[in-house]
Amino acid sequence: MSNSLNDFLNHKLEVLEKADLKRELQYYEIKNKKIIDFCSNDYLGLSQEKSLIEAAHQSALEFGIGAGASRLISGNTRLHEELEFQIASFKGTQKALIFNSGYDANIGTIAALMSKPDIIYSDEFNHSSILSGIKLSGADYYNYEHLCLKSAQEKIQSTRSQYRNALLISESIFSMDGDMADLKGLINLAEKYNCWLMIDEAHSTGLFAENGAGLIKSLGLENCIPIQMGTCSKAFGCQGAYIAGNKLLIDFLIQRAKTFIYSTALSPAICGALLQSLKLIQTQSWRREKLFKNADKIKELCKKLDYEIISENSQIICLKMTDNKTALKAAEFLLNCGIFIQAIRPPTVKKARLRITSSAIYENDQINQLANGLADLRKVLK
Numbered sequence: 351m352s353n354s355l356n357d358f359l360n361h362k363l364e365v366l367e368k369a370d371l372k373r374e375l376q377y378y379e380i381k382n383k384k385i386i387d388f389c390s391n392d393y394l395g396l397s398q399e400k401s402l403i404e405a406a407h408q409s410a411l412e413f414g415i416g417a418g419a420s421r422l423i424s425g426n427t428r429l430h431e432e433l434e435f436q437i438a439s440f441k442g443t444q445k446a447l448i449f450n451s452g453y454d455a456n457i458g459t460i461a462a463l464m465s466k467p468d469i470i471y472s473d474e475f476n477h478s479s480i481l482s483g484i485k486l487s488g489a490d491y492y493n494y495e496h497l498c499l500k501s502a503q504e505k506i507q508s509t510r511s512q513y514r515n516a517l518l519i520s521e522s523i524f525s526m527d528g529d530m531a532d533l534k535g536l537i538n539l540a541e542k543y544n545c546w547l548m549i550d551e552a553h554s555t556g557l558f559a560e561n562g563a564g565l566i567k568s569l570g571l572e573n574c575i576p577i578q579m580g581t582c583s584k585a586f587g588c589q590g591a592y593i594a595g596n597k598l599l600i601d602f603l604i605q606r607a608k609t610f611i612y613s614t615a616l617s618p619a620i621c622g623a624l625l626q627s628l629k630l631i632q633t634q635s636w637r638r639e640k641l642f643k644n645a646d647k648i649k650e651l652c653k654k655l656d657y658e659i660i661s662e663n664s665q666i667i668c669l670k671m672t673d674n675k676t677a678l679k680a681a682e683f684l685l686n687c688g689i690f691i692q693a694i695r696p697p698t699v700k701k702a703r704l705r706i707t708s709s710a711i712y713e714n715d716q717i718n719q720l721a722n723g724l725a726d727l728r729k730v731l732k
């Protein structure tokens with residue numbers, strides 16, 4: 351076996367290429383409207399909202415484009431603290447803490463809270479950042495069957511007593527399937543077996559509850575879930591993430607979450623945009639209504655065309671593909687119809703699919719273009 355780095359890299363890349371699993375970076379000039387993006391997580395269309403861009407501009411003029419240091423050194427500003435205050439009030443928790451990304455929030459929080467001899471029970475479809483946090487923590491872990499409380503309960507029942515602390519963790523809306531966790535069932539399990547409960551609301555923040563605070567709030571469960579995570583990169587249209595919970599949790603994370611402590615603070619420009627985004631999320635409920643109306647239209651047309659949809663619970667609409675090659679070909683075909691939908695393949699998911707996301711920005715003519723593209727694709731796939 352050769353020791354050369356290039357040989358190693360070539361070999362690994364060839365294996366991926368042969369399995370139709372090699373990723374390529376792509377970008378399309380969406381703004382010229384020739385290609386419509388149907389796979390972004392910009393659910394409410396806020397990434398292009400003028401008032402957010404202006405808020406970012408104003409904040410950068412006042413505070414600078416970069417924070418210059420981590421929050422605990424000199425990167426903390428009034429905007430960071432205002433944002434945390436507003437997010438806590440939005441979520442109905444005592445406090446919130448901002449991280450630079452959802453990935454950072456998950457790995458930093460899980461690794462700060464858990465270690466040996468603890469155990470973590472995690473839905474098998476949880477996001478990669480959750481799994482990375484679990485591995486980094488050094489705690490033992492068990493991936494229970496996706497959405498299956500029975501599978502989680504069996505494992506918890508048989509193992510909980512062997513460990514010191516336990517964490518039960520799930521997404522609320524699953525990013526790559528679009529299905530919904532049974533939050534009440536998870537709360538009951540956590541209470542019964544003395545587990546801490548953490549819920550990742552990356553794909554429900556901004557979309558559910560009257561004020562857009564997420565699925566937890568829409569079910570009135572904000573006081574039953576001690577560790578609530580969400581991203582500011584999806585419905586918020588910007589970047590960053592939060593952990594919301596009680597004062598003790600946030601005080602502890604400030605001391606122990608390494609991705610918070612040792613990383614330069616989020617840009618003040620982004621904090622300013624996020625404050626504006628939060629205002630719009632809470633006041634412009636028409637965005638949520640339009641997003642779900644569009645989601646219904648997309649589901650309807652996919653069903654009419656006989657596509658197999660993985661779940662109908664949310665704004666994420668995934669169409670099953672038979673294999674990786676077919677998924678790639680389908681994505682390429684749609685691109686030629688002016689429709690950008692990524693083929694999602696392993697290891698992100700177990701089985702290949704086309705992941706369509708609804709958004710408040712789609713107009714009827716764009717959905718009609720999607721319908722025509724999917725109808726033509728159907729003929730090719732048959």
Ligand SMILES: Cc1ncc(COP(=O)(O)O)c(C=O)c1O
Binds near residue numbers: 454525582583
């Ligand atoms: C469920 C879930 N959690 C966390 C993340 C990470 O968030 P971010 O993109 O802000 O790093 C994502 C992003 O795709 C996600 O889907």
